[in-house]
Amino acid sequence: MEPSGGSTPPESQKFTVRDQAMTVDEVVHFLLSHRDDSDLQRRVLEVFGEQLVHFSSQTSLPGLPMALETSDGEQSHHVTLLVPETRQTPRIERVPSVSLETAEVALKEGCEPLFRKIRSLVPANRTAFTIHFEGLTYTPEVVPDQEAQIPSVGSKLQSLLCFLLCRRPERVPREVLHGLTGTLWPHTSTLLLGAPRSGKSSLMKVLCGRAQEGRHVRVTGTVTYNGVPRERVLLTKVCGYISQRDEHYPSLTVRETVRFARDCMICLAREVEHTPPEQHNPELVDQLRRIHNINDELMLKILGISHVGDTVVGSEMLRGISGGQKRRLTSGEVLVAKQRVVFADEITTGLDSATAFEVCKALTAECRLMGRTLMISLLQPSPEVFGLFDHVMLLCKGHIIYYGPVNNAVPYFDALGYRRPREMEPPDFLQLITTDSRVQFVSSEAREAPKTPELLAAAYRSSDVFRQMSAVPPMESTEMKLLPKNYLERRLVQKFPYPYVHYLKVVLIRQARLLVRNRSYIVARLVQVTATGLLAGTLFFNLDKQQYQTHYGLMFNAVLSVSLSNSAAIPSMVNARKVLYKQLDSAFFPPSVYALANILVQIPM
DSSP, X not given: OEEESTTOOTTTOEEEETTEEEOHHHHHHHHHHXXXXXXXXXXXXXXXXXXXXXXXXXXXXXXXXXXXXXXXXXXXXEEEEEOSSOOOOOOOOOOOOOOOSOHHHHTTTOHHHHHHHHHHHSOTTSXXXXXXXXXXXXXXXXXXHHHHSOXXXXXXXXXXXXXXXXXXXXXXXXXXXXXXXXXXXXTOEEEEEEOTTSSHHHHHHHHTTOSOOBTTEEEEEEEEETTEEGXXXXXXXXXXXXXXXXXXXXXXXXXXXXXXXXXXXXXXXXXXXXXXXXXXXXXXXXXXXXXXXXXXXHHHHHHTOGGGTTSBOXXXXXXXXXXXXXXXXXXXXXXXXXXXXXXXXXXXXXXXXXXXXXXXXXXXXXXHHHTOEEEEEOSSOOHHHHTTOSEEEEEETTEEEEEEEGGGHHHHHHHHTBOOOTTSOHHHHHHHHTSGGGGGGBOTTXXXXXXXXXXXXXXXXXXXXXXXXXXXXXXXXXXXHHSOTTHHHHHTTOSOOSOHHHHHHHHHHHHHHHHHHOHHHHHHHHHHHHHHHHHHHHHXXXXXXXXXXXXXXXXXXXXXXXXXXTGGGHHHHHHXXXXXXHHHHTTOSOHHHHHHHHHHHHSOO
């Protein structure tokens, strides 16, 4: 294994690998086909590191899956290798020329050239995040009878009676997550698999700070972001969480929904504007602002819902987009914020295989090229989707039974005594391993194979894969040295970076649209005002000034009309409550902005 050609440029240089002369492109494909052979990767890196590979210093952490990039002519490739030690090499990446006039032009060559262009413009202080969790447990206290009870009128009356009699139901702690330990690396995508009620959603909510902690919910263990405890990090600005539920305003269009999320989240250009004067670059600010202005259209194009951009979202009572398109809209509302860590909970539900593959391909490509930390949970992914991810995590009843490279998952369970049938695909096999049906795959020769979730978790914790994937990330990288102390606290202390007037303007415009499109409320309000005016005008016409009791009746009628004037808006306000809670959890705007905007909108009515 040796280079040939001396100082020949990498795009035309020949490399000898296993007695075969290869070009750069052939070497890249060779590495991709031997991704699970870490020893071979190390040897290739040591020999060709200076001529073949160049990478960003922010990924040069020892022991991490490092994102390496190779170039041959105008084409760029991306390979993930396991690097044994930190190597300092200059970054000589060729930034593709991408026009930022419109979303169609920017995506003309595909997603990856655009991501490389954005990556070249991203400020240096937008660091990648490494999440380390150790001994993580999540224990809510539940009422045993209510778990198996179907909600009904009788159950609600029983709960109300217990509340009136001051009888608190007995709660029993139920441990959902059992001492989980692991590390999520930047530039890598993790696929989360598990049976229903295995704790997938709870794990992601705890890591991104969306779990409801309180008197009846206890979370123990440590979670750190780049070494900073999660209690000291404003996670709403670091993490994006894509929920399983699709909560949107039915009367808004798809484009308006994504654009509202874009306008509420911080623009990259604002970060550059606040850099020191010697680092300020007006041209860079202009390009970042242009990217921000077309970010919503880019997201609609990437998710494949641009053709329904002007269609209302819809609901049970209003015809709109399909369920699969709503699922992608929920993803786009979060991804448009460009947060550094993204947790996606079953984002491909309701999508066909081709669409699910394209969505996951775009997300994993952006993760690798833009330095995101990505975790996605899926139900029964196809083999093509499964191969897009770098790591896979298997959860079984709150226990991690495997977390490591995708290509090593099946051989790992084969060593434990679980044989995959030839006609079964790897993702289907791994999904069944997390259920009670796993015993059917135990080989007759492996009598001592672990069969319970506790034994599988114990076997995993004693493996080399666990020691590699749960290593505490070092914080002495080149990028971390350039950052100020208490970087996370100091930068993320401002929960709402825009001025208060900006949020008020954005929310006020949206609430005005909702009011204008709420036809039932407008019609009911017009009928009510007309009927009340005619009734009051008829009864109190030519009122005698000496009839004080009649004056009191007129004032009471006026107060009653004003008090009941907004009764027709109650259903729409109740339906909008879930959307409001979701946006407040994501720190879209201050709560007072929503209240003030609703008051101002209702003044003309």
